Amino acid sequence: MVMRPMKDTMRKALPLAGTAIVLAACLLAAGCTGQAPGGKDNETVQGIDLNGTAWDLVSYAQNSSMVNALEGTPVTLAFGENTTAGGSAGCNRYSTSYSVDGTAITFGPAISTQMYCMKPGVMEQESAYLGLLNTVKTYEVKDDTLTFFDEKGTAVLVFKKHVPPEPEPLVGTDWELQWYNDGDAVVSVIAGSEVTAVFDEDGKVAGSAGCNRYFASYTVNGTEMTIGQAGSTLMACTDEDVMKQESTYLRLLGTVASFSIEGEELTLMNANGTKVLMFAKAVPPEPKPLTGTNWTLESLHTGDAVSSVIAGSEITAVFDEDGRIAGSAGCNRYFATYTVNGTEMTIGPAGSTLMACTDEDIMKQESTFLSLLESVASFTIEGDRLSLRDENGTAVLVFKEAQAPVALPLVGTTWVLDTYHLGDIAVRVIEGTEITAVFGEDGKVTGSAGCNNYFATYNLSGSSLTFGPAGSTKKICAEPEGIMEQEERYLSILKAVRSYEIEGNQLKMLDMNGWRIFAFNAKV
Incomplete structure (x- = not known):
């Protein structure tokens, strides 16, 4: 899904460079005027320089009263350079301009991405928040609270100064792409597709590009980062938009020059400092058990090449509790023994039926698959994917969980x-x-x-x-x-x-x- 175009100024604002805003009820004694009881003004700062600050929304005006922001869906506001501001509206990212004159402040029209979030109340809160930004005329900062007022002096938005969370580590965290900047627009990841990145300690990054699995090398020096040319499997998904998104994503990986992590967000920037890829920490699904799960092969790694399984062919694996593995090798049925010790695995020589399929490529793929089985030294399971690795840790065979077909009855078939x-x-x-x-x-x-x-x-x-x-x-x-x-x-x-x-x-x-x-x- 494509978001409305965002200018470079917004992209500079998106970093959330220092502080974030959370809505909180306006409980100031003097009617939110900024004046403390007794006429003293020693706790209130008016006309503070907002540039570089970030805030989290705590409460907002609704039906002549203040309501608390929804928990678990932070609404943020970060003031960046060149009078630009932006952040998360709860579901979508947004950007706007602002101008300040003393305690007077106004915001320009906000532009945002166009995702739809299913959590109840999120989209309604987002709409109300972006609408209220347009009504703001003055502001006040008291201690760590920022309050915006409309033209009548009524508080409409209340924020708390953002305290950045501890950043997630780059290595060992599963990252899921939220949006990318293709140069003309900031684009949300297509609903239903998944683009991921996992950085390992050996300088390799891999994941799903939406249709195919990809892999590349990377280097880090401080906040500088370079990513080598990505290789991938060669499946062709029927959704042309997903394939176009994949191509753009893999191209943008090659432009990365630096990165930043704030809390659970990873942002990759190009040499101009423009944000090109923004990821959020993904919650890995519960791994499937090795035994009792039907696995279907997605890719084979031979030498420096990763190959998708030939369209129309199917290679499967079922591990039983008695140390046997069996399935289809694409043409013939195969069977072998296996042993497991922790994450170590060895698979004995495979036997198979002796059919000769007319498709030579399928027979060659079958031979490669059976050969790679014998090279397996370890395995990992991440969610619904099983990777069989050789002694160097290379994932030579990557399977995905397959839905077991409904069993037919013995009698009557x-x-x-x-x-x-x-x-x-x-x-x-x-x-x-x-x-x-x-x-x-x-x-x-x-x-x-x-x-x-x-x-x-x-x-x-x-x-x-x-x-x-x-x-x-x-x-x-x-x-x-x-x-x-x-x-x-x-x-x-x-x-x-x-x-x-x-x-x-x-x-x-x-x-x-x-x-x-x-x-x-x-x-x-």
Whole structure:
């Protein structure tokens, strides 16, 4: 969303350079005239130089009385250079001009960003505040309180001097972009998109650019900062505005020359001192558990390049509590063992089915993925993202939590065999053959074993599943080659089944050790 254009003067005012304003009720004994009881004026300063001060709003006029500002949504006013002022109106950033003559003060029309905040009362308070600024005619400073009066001498806005909070550290804080300055306008981050930055101790900054993940190097010397050319994954999001915002953000990162942190706000400036990027501290979501979560791969890091997963392909990972990882490698199903010690992780050599997909790029991606799995030495989980890192700490594989599909019922679904296991080898069903299983409510399972139809009884108890002896028709099929041997194996292995699991449209049958021996997909 684009904000109304802001002049350079506003951008200089946005820093909140020293003090901030909070609304507080006007309780001055002499009707807010600035005169202390008894006619003395030893606590009140009129005509103070406001330049460089900042204030937090405490209260404002509403329906002929003063009401307290909402908690948790600070309204601020900072007086900058060249008679410019600005700050936060509670939801949006604003800027205005001002002029002072003794105790007389007036504000020019305010311009602001155009975000909408959902918290009740915030937008109404913001509108009232910006409207009241236009009514201000005089002011008074008493101790740490600043009061604005309208033309009738009635207090309309009351502030307290801003006490800057302890700044958050640059390193180790999750920063979320609020707005950026593209040179022509100050622009709010598009609603629903998320642009983030995390600076680490090794001089690397990374995060989400709105669509793609990005990474770059950075150096700091005091408040000076330079950020190297950013690399990123290469996904193409359908929202053109999000892609344009991403391009602008990555370009502006390269212009950064300095930074400042006030409380929970990080501002990055260019060589002219113009604020180009403003972040607020992000509250990291609760990390997902490693096991029991479905992970979908977002990017692979090979050498100096980060690659997005090929559009239309899907690489997944599910870690179970028994030290096994399995999923789709893009074409084939894969499986491996893993061990975890704190944040350390090792993954054993992966086995997989032996399909050959026609897309060579997908097969190359699959080979790269399986190779990178063996390089994993540690892992981190931040919110809904899992990063698998090599021994150098490089995130070689980055996954995002995937929503688990709704599990189909065992009974009444036609299940088609995808792979079966012979020891540690996963064998793909011969192309041109189909092995099926249909569980009836009468405790019988029927289907095709590839050549013949078969039938057997089955017993269910929770996730336990066993089969009785299987019978079948007596045809002999000559083609394709190996079909009769495959049928014999299938009917023989049925006897080893002891339990089952269903994840969405996938059925797994497991042996007494919990190892998968059959993998079925629901027939569409």
